Amino acid sequence: MKTRILLIEDDENITELVRYNLERAGYQVEAIADGEEGLYHASQECPDVILLDWMLPNLSGLEICRQLRRKDTTANVPIIMLTARADEPDRIRGLETGADDYIVKPFSPKELLARIQAVLRRVRPALAGHELVFEDIKLDNVSHRVTRGDQPVHLGPTEYRLLRHFMENPGRVFSREQLLDSVWGHDVYVEPRTVDVHIRRLRKAINEHGGKDFIRTVRSAGYALDNR
Incomplete structure (x- = not known):
């Protein structure tokens, strides 16, 4: 599945x-020119990366960044600000408000791609190698084997994809609908409550030999993998 990038920018x-340049590099890009619409879309769709202009119609990029950082579902989404404000x-x-990076216009496409890849490596370890690690849980993307401590964890295909998605995005809260899109796919119709069934199976499997339950249920929001 392609990495989804939301560009909130009013300069055509x-x-x-x-x-x-991003689509040529293999990314999926959604572009929105209005600040309020961009905030709504980011809150609902939870993209993998947000590219955010500072000066926007109806709502500034700074305020968008501030509001996204207050929401559980978007608190950990990487935000790169694109702005002419170079001081x-x-x-x-911008960085204190919650942006992960800050690129001054004009910028080169190569620099932008490098910054996106750098921020993704920090939040999605899968891009850095074959093995994902979260606390004492290890997932090997090549052999499709999962272990916790020294014990193998036996997962069904859907539970494996769920765990991989969580481990690629540690700390991020995903709604049932977002998990359906990311794990099952946009073209597959599955009841949202089906997610709960597979979350229970995943919990049971990774906690079979004891240890802390890292799958957190966030009331009225969804699920996350973190060590709180």
Whole structure:
């Protein structure tokens, strides 16, 4: 499944430049030119990366960043600000608001791609190698084997995909609908409550030999893999 990037930018020329280069690199790009609409879309769809302009119609990029960081579902989504504001105080303000990176316009497509890849490596370990590790849980993407401590964990295909998705995005909260899209796929119709069944099976399997339950249920929001 392609990495999903949400671009919130009102300059049509920059939008087309970014879209062309990112799609050519294999990313899926959704572009929105309005601040309020961008905030709503980011909250509902929870993309893998958000590219965010500072100056936007109806709602500034800074306020969008601030609000996204307050929501459980988007608190850990990587945000890269794209802005013409090059002064150091502006950079600091953007980073303190919650942006993971800050790119000043004009920028080169190669630099943007490198920054996206860098931020993804930090939040999605799968991009850095074949093995995913979270606390004492290890998942090998090549052999499709999962262990916890020294014990093998036996998972069905759906539970394996769920765990891999969680381990690629540690700490992020996903709604049932988002998990259905990411794990089952957009073209498969499955009842949202089916997710609960597979979460229970995954919990049972990874906790079979004891240890902390790392799958957190977030009321009215969804599920996350973290060590809180």
